[in-house]
Amino acid sequence: MNRIFILIPLIVLLIICIFSLIYLLSGKDPNKPPSALLNKNVPSFESSSLYNSNKVIKTKDIKNKKTLINFFASWCSPCKIEHPLFFEIRKKHPELYLLGFNHKDATLDAKKYLEEDGNPYHFVGVDSDGLIALEFGVFGLPETYLIDENGKIIYKFMGPLTKDILINEIGPLL
Amino acid sequence: MSSLVGFLSLILAIGINFYLLLSRYILRFKNQRFNFLIRLSSLLTLLSFFSLMYAYVISDFSNYNVFQNSHSNKPLIYKISGTWGNHEGSMLLWLSILSIFSFFFSFTKNTEDNFQKLTLIIQTFLHILFGLFIVFTSNPFLVNSILVNEGLGLNPILQDPGLAVHPPILYAGYVGYSIVFSIAVAGLFQNSDDEWLHVAKKWSLISWTFLTGGIALGSYWAYYELGWGGWWFWDPVENVSLMPWIAGLALVHSLMMVRGEQAIKKWIVFLSILCFSLSVFGTFLVRSGILTSVHSFASDASRGIFILLIFFIVTGFGFLVFLLKEPKKSNSLNLLFINKVSALVINNILMIIATFTILLGTIYPIIIEVLYNKRISVGGPYFNSTVIPIMIPGFLLMSIAPILSWQTNKIKNSKKYVLGLIILSFLVLIQSYFLDFNSWGFVGLLLGLWIILASIIAIFSSYNFKFNFKFFQIINPHIAHIGVGIAIVGITCSSVLQNELDFNLNVGDEFNVDGKRVLFKEIETTNQTNFQSLRGKFLFDIKKDQSQKIEAGKNYYPVSKMITSEAGILHKWDRDIYFILGDQKNNEWYIKVLINPFVSFIWLGVIIMMYSGLIAVTRR
Numbered sequence: 001m002n003r004i005f006i007l008i009p010l011i012v013l014l015i016i017c018i019f020s021l022i023y024l025l026s027g028k029d030p031n032k033p034p035s036a037l038l039n040k041n042v043p044s045f046e047s048s049s050l051y052n053s054n055k056v057i058k059t060k061d062i063k064n065k066k067t068l069i070n071f072f073a074s075w076c077s078p079c080k081i082e083h084p085l086f087f088e089i090r091k092k093h094p095e096l097y098l099l100g101f102n103h104k105d106a107t108l109d110a111k112k113y114l115e116e117d118g119n120p121y122h123f124v125g126v127d128s129d130g131l132i133a134l135e136f137g138v139f140g141l142p143e144t145y146l147i148d149e150n151g152k153i154i155y156k157f158m159g160p161l162t163k164d165i166l167i168n169e170i171g172p173l174l
Numbered sequence: 175m176s177s178l179v180g181f182l183s184l185i186l187a188i189g190i191n192f193y194l195l196l197s198r199y200i201l202r203f204k205n206q207r208f209n210f211l212i213r214l215s216s217l218l219t220l221l222s223f224f225s226l227m228y229a230y231v232i233s234d235f236s237n238y239n240v241f242q243n244s245h246s247n248k249p250l251i252y253k254i255s256g257t258w259g260n261h262e263g264s265m266l267l268w269l270s271i272l273s274i275f276s277f278f279f280s281f282t283k284n285t286e287d288n289f290q291k292l293t294l295i296i297q298t299f300l301h302i303l304f305g306l307f308i309v310f311t312s313n314p315f316l317v318n319s320i321l322v323n324e325g326l327g328l329n330p331i332l333q334d335p336g337l338a339v340h341p342p343i344l345y346a347g348y349v350g351y352s353i354v355f356s357i358a359v360a361g362l363f364q365n366s367d368d369e370w371l372h373v374a375k376k377w378s379l380i381s382w383t384f385l386t387g388g389i390a391l392g393s394y395w396a397y398y399e400l401g402w403g404g405w406w407f408w409d410p411v412e413n414v415s416l417m418p419w420i421a422g423l424a425l426v427h428s429l430m431m432v433r434g435e436q437a438i439k440k441w442i443v444f445l446s447i448l449c450f451s452l453s454v455f456g457t458f459l460v461r462s463g464i465l466t467s468v469h470s471f472a473s474d475a476s477r478g479i480f481i482l483l484i485f486f487i488v489t490g491f492g493f494l495v496f497l498l499k500e501p502k503k504s505n506s507l508n509l510l511f512i513n514k515v516s517a518l519v520i521n522n523i524l525m526i527i528a529t530f531t532i533l534l535g536t537i538y539p540i541i542i543e544v545l546y547n548k549r550i551s552v553g554g555p556y557f558n559s560t561v562i563p564i565m566i567p568g569f570l571l572m573s574i575a576p577i578l579s580w581q582t583n584k585i586k587n588s589k590k591y592v593l594g595l596i597i598l599s600f601l602v603l604i605q606s607y608f609l610d611f612n613s614w615g616f617v618g619l620l621l622g623l624w625i626i627l628a629s630i631i632a633i634f635s636s637y638n639f640k641f642n643f644k645f646f647q648i649i650n651p652h653i654a655h656i657g658v659g660i661a662i663v664g665i666t667c668s669s670v671l672q673n674e675l676d677f678n679l680n681v682g683d684e685f686n687v688d689g690k691r692v693l694f695k696e697i698e699t700t701n702q703t704n705f706q707s708l709r710g711k712f713l714f715d716i717k718k719d720q721s722q723k724i725e726a727g728k729n730y731y732p733v734s735k736m737i738t739s740e741a742g743i744l745h746k747w748d749r750d751i752y753f754i755l756g757d758q759k760n761n762e763w764y765i766k767v768l769i770n771p772f773v774s775f776i777w778l779g780v781i782i783m784m785y786s787g788l789i790a791v792t793r794r
Contacts, residue, residue, distance in 0.1 A: 009444070009493045016455070016537060017486045022544045023464060024478045 038156060042069075042147050043135035047125030050102055050110055057099070057123050059151070066174065067097040067147040070121070071133055073105040074113035076141040082160035086120035089166065093174050101127045103141055146173055177237045180225030181315040184266075187218035187273070188305035191298040205287050209280045212294050215301070216273035223270040226314050227257045235325050238316040239263060245327040247704045255338030261461060261477075262314035264341060268457070269304050271342070271349040272297070275377075279353055282373065289364050296356035303484045311477045327731070333704075334399055340391040344415065347385025348453040351418060351446075353377045354425070358446035359492055362499045368432075371439070374446060375429040376791055381449075382422040383787030389415050390780040397773070398741050405668075405776065408557040413536045414456030417529050421449045424525040426790075430651075431518045433580075438515075441522065447492035452529075454485045464540060517575040524568040531560045569621045572658065573628035576651040577636055590635065594627050609671065618666030625659030647793045654786035661779025667772035675767040678759075687767050688751060690715040697763070705729045707740075710755040710763060714744055726753035726765075747774060 042059060049055040068089065072079040090098060100121035102110045105128065114124065127133055136145065139158055146155035155173055157165060190211055226239070230253045235241040243260040244253060252259075258267040276297040282290065308314070354377050361370035392415070397405035406412065425445040432438045458464075462478025535552045542550050574591060599620055606616045629652040637648060646653075677685055683694045693713040700707050709727035726742030742753035749771045756764030 006493075006497045009448070010490065010497065013451075013486070013489050013493065017482060019537070019541050019544050020458070020462075020464065020482055021479070023540050024462060024482065026544070 038153055040153060042145075042151050042153055045125075045132045045135060047101065047127060047132060050107065050114075050124040050126050053126075057125050062097060062099065062147060063151055064149055065097045066095070066149060067099055068170075069099045069101065069136075069145040069147060071101045071103045071127070071136070071138050071141055071143045073103045073141055074109040075105065076103075078160040079142040080117065082142055082162075083117050083120070085161050085163065085166060087118065089170075090120050096174060098122050100124045101132055103127050103133050103138070104130045146170060176225040176229045176232075176234060177315040177317060180222045180229070181313070183218040183225070184222040184305065184309065184315075187215040187222065188302055188309070190215040190218070191301045191305070194298045195295060195302065205291065208291060208294070212280045212298070213277055215298075216277035219270050219273040219301075219305075223257075223266050226263060226266060227254060230254065230257045233325065235322045236318050237314075238318045239314040241318050241322055241325050243327070244325040245704065246324060248327075248333070249703065251335065251338055252333045258341045260314075262308070262312045264345075265304070265308050265312050265461070266314055267342060268345055268349060269301065269308060271345050272301055272304065272352055275350060275353045276301070279377075286364075286369060289360055289370060292360035292363055293353070293356045296359055297352065300352050300356070300488065303487065307477075307480050307484060311480050327704075333731075334395060336391055336395040337399075340388060340395060343384055343391060344388025347381050347383075347388050347422075348415075348418065348456065350377065350381025350384055351422065351450040351453050354381060354446045355450035355488075355492060358443045359495050362443060362495050368439070371429060371432055371442065374442070375426070378422060378425050378429060378446070378449070379787050379791045382419070382426055383784050383791075385415070385419050385422060386780060386784050386787065389419060390777065390784075394777065398743055399738065405773070408535075408554045410536050411460055413532050413557075414452070414459050417532050417536075418449045418452040418456065420525050420529045420532075421445055421452055424522045424529075425449055427518060428522060430790075431514060435515075438518075443496055447489070447496060448529075451485070451489040451492065452533075454481075454488055458482055458485045459536070514575070514578045514580050517571050517578055521568050521571060521575070524564055528561050528564045531564060532557065535560070566617070566621065569625060569658075569662065572655055573625045574632070576629075576655065577632045590631055591628055594631055595624060598623055598627055612670050615666055615670035618662060618670065622659045622662030622666060625662065626656050629653075629656045629659065647789060650786050650789045650793065653789075654783055657779045657782030657786060659779070660775050660782065664772045664775025664777075664779060668770045668776065671771045673769040675769075677765045677767070678762040679765055680762055684716070687714070688749075688769050691717055693721075694763070694765070702729075705731045708755070709740075710742075710753075710765065712742065712753060714751065724751070724753050726755040728755065745774065748772060750774070 042062070044059040046056060046058045049057070070086065072083075086098060089096065098121045100123070102124055107126070107128075110124075125132070130138075133143075136143070142160055144157045144161055145153050148154045155170060157169070161170075194208070194211055194215075226237075228234075229237045229240050230244055231250065233240065233244060233246045233253065235244075239260065239262050240256075243263070244256045248256065256263070258264040276294060279290070279297070280294060354374055357370055357374045357377065361374075364370075389412075392412070393405045396407065422445075425442065428438055428442050428445060432442060458478070458481045461481055464478065535556050538552055539550050542548055602616060602620045602623065606612065606619070609615075633649050633652050637645070639645070673688075675687060679685060679694050681694055681696055685692055685694070693716045695711045695713055698709050698711060700709075707727060707729050709725045712724040712726070713721045714724055715721050722744055724742040724744050725740075727740050729738045729740060730736075731738070739754065742755075744751040744753075749769055750773045752768040752770055754766040754768070756766060758764075
């Protein structure tokens with residue numbers, strides 16, 4: 001009986017170590033929490049175009065096609081880094097719908113940014129008060145979501161995309 | 175150059191420890207030679223640490239670590255503290271403190287030679303583990319591959335005098351438990367008489383006192399630097415320091431009480447191993463980057479795995495020895511309904527439950543994330559509603575525990591205590607009735623005051639007052655408990671009775687705070703050596719001739735592009751008036767004022783506890 005008591009610390013130790021080890025090996029980053037929205041329906045949104053406020057995009061407009069949603073802003077420097085990659089995606093996967101949300105930005109700055117660096121998006125929606133980002137649970141810019149034909153979020157990435165992620169993580173899902 | 179000296183001396187120190195560890199089984203050293211080598215390796219480790227500090231002081235950017243974490247514009251004190259303001263340097267500090275403890279332990283007299291040697295051998299084993307960790311994953315002596323003439327700065331939030339001394343003191347507490355661990359394990363191996371208990375008591379008191387100081391400094395820093403007006407947030411990093419603190423408290427109490435009972439001796443060994451294990455576990459959680467906070471510097475997985483391995487080896491080794499070589503012989507436990515031993519047992523059980531409750535809350539998110547890939551956070555509400563109720567019976571017991579008898583159920587002067595408690599409850603009840611009644615506030619205030627009152631009654635009714643050192647040694651347990659009581663009063667008042675006021679103000683406006691007129695005098699921006707400061711200046715109580723100035727604002731650090739908030743605090747003995755300067759909108763400044771009653775009591779209580787810790791070291 002006594003022995004079993006003394007064994008408890010060792011068992012607790014083992015459990016803690018195993019879980020910590022799995023945590024470390026799975027490459028989880030505490031700065032990047034897993035999205036609660038993964039495998040859930042895309043939150044409903046409605047946003048007007050950056051270029052024409054009469055043109056509006058709604059949740060049902062992206063049904064039946066794979067959509068890549070990217071939150072960006074002109075003031076966000078990491079966004080600038082990943083920006084050229086969207087042209088590559090568009091070239092490689094012409095069927096993929098690219099939807100950009102301009103997050104908490106001044107309209108003029110955003111237009112200038114897309115003029116200088118080019119506009120890879122099929123549609124640029126305005127999210128000036130950040131409410132859409134709030135619905136998506138955006139943590140910090142840039143953030144990218146992949147939505148499948150059924151309107152389910154199947155992938156989420158926080159921070160600037162890289163070629164490696166594009167090929168190894170997003171590529172297989174397309 | 176200094177990097178080379180530092181690296182070589184570190185390697186040499188680890189080498190000597192290897193030699194010592196192996197030699198135990200090959201050569202039989204004379205004690206003098208053994209102690210000489212231990213001290214030599216300690217000094218070499220310190221030399222290594224000071225060469226890194228030297229590189230920081232002269233801003234030697236050819237050292238990669240200095241380049242990453244320092245800047246030539248920084249004031250000297252922050253260059254020095256920059257040595258441990260980063261992962262690599264702080265691990266070297268950890269190792270250096272381990273060496274310092276071994277160094278001083280090698281001088282202890284009155285211990286059996288073999289026992290002392292064995293303790294130090296275990297220390298060398300720990301030194302090797304952490305030394306290799308530094309060399310392979312966290313080398314602070316890497317040479318910068320490119321030529322640079324300026325560094326990248328230090329996390330500005332860490333540029334604070336309180337925080338410059340917080341890590342060394344906290345580490346002294348954490349690492350101090352390594353000696354306690356080694357003593358306990360050596361005691362198990364030797365299965366000797368109870369000599370080791372006395373030695374362990376001294377060292378665990380020293381470690382506990384340091385740990386108390388370290389936690390209090392960190393908490394005080396959070397209070398005035400983070401600008402939320404609170405001083406404890408149940409942040410995981412705080413939790414990992416609180417666990418060894420509570421376990422250490424249980425250990426200190428057990429060591430004071432032990433009279434050769436086998437069960438308690440076993441318990442002491444368990445606690446000694448637990449304290450150091452929790453220290454290493456805390457280091458693992460913070461350093462592996464599993465937790466994010468101001469303490470987690472850039473991290474990578476290999477470091478985390480290495481330190482997890484160390485945690486596993488150290489803790490596993492400790493508890494395995496405990497399993498195989500449990501202490502034998504001795505008397506049985508003298509448990510009565512209420513005597514010293516039973517009070518001690520109850521208090522220890524409560525403390526350990528509290529420790530494991532905190533442990534569960536801290537690791538629960540990790541387990542959930544592994545199992546369900548979901549992020550949850552366990553915070554204040556969990557800890558407040560579990561840990562505090564667990565501790566309450568312990569606090570109640572604390573007030574009378576020191577005067578309980580060993581052999582009988584009798585409490586001396588029990589009538590006095592009952593009368594005191596009744597009168598006190600009545601007074602507190604009236605007091606809470608006039609302020610808005612809050613059950614937690616009532617319980618906390620009553621407990622805190624009761625502990626103070628009962629301890630004072632105990633001092634004056636049980637001992638003859640004499641003004642000499644011996645007397646202070648005798649009443650020391652009561653003094654320690656008075657410190658706890660004062661801290662509880664401070665904690666209760668500052669959290670339950672806190673008052674928050676919000677203002678939107680133009681410069682020149684007058685407003686009322688705490689019944690006094692306050693003038694928002696001006697906004698001033700200045701350029702300091704390594705940051706720009708923005709300060710809102712306020713005059714408190716302008717009706718009086720000598721109104722007091724309060725400055726609250728923000729600092730901007732251009733090198734790291736970070737803004738820190740600097741709260742303006744007016745300290746009074748019974749309350750802190752805490753000003754926070756918010757953002758400007760349409761020429762109006764958002765200003766938040768917190769009135770925190772009796773915060774100073776928390777720090778006073780902590781200082782009294784530390785004083786008692788030091789006095790207790792002197793008592794045999």
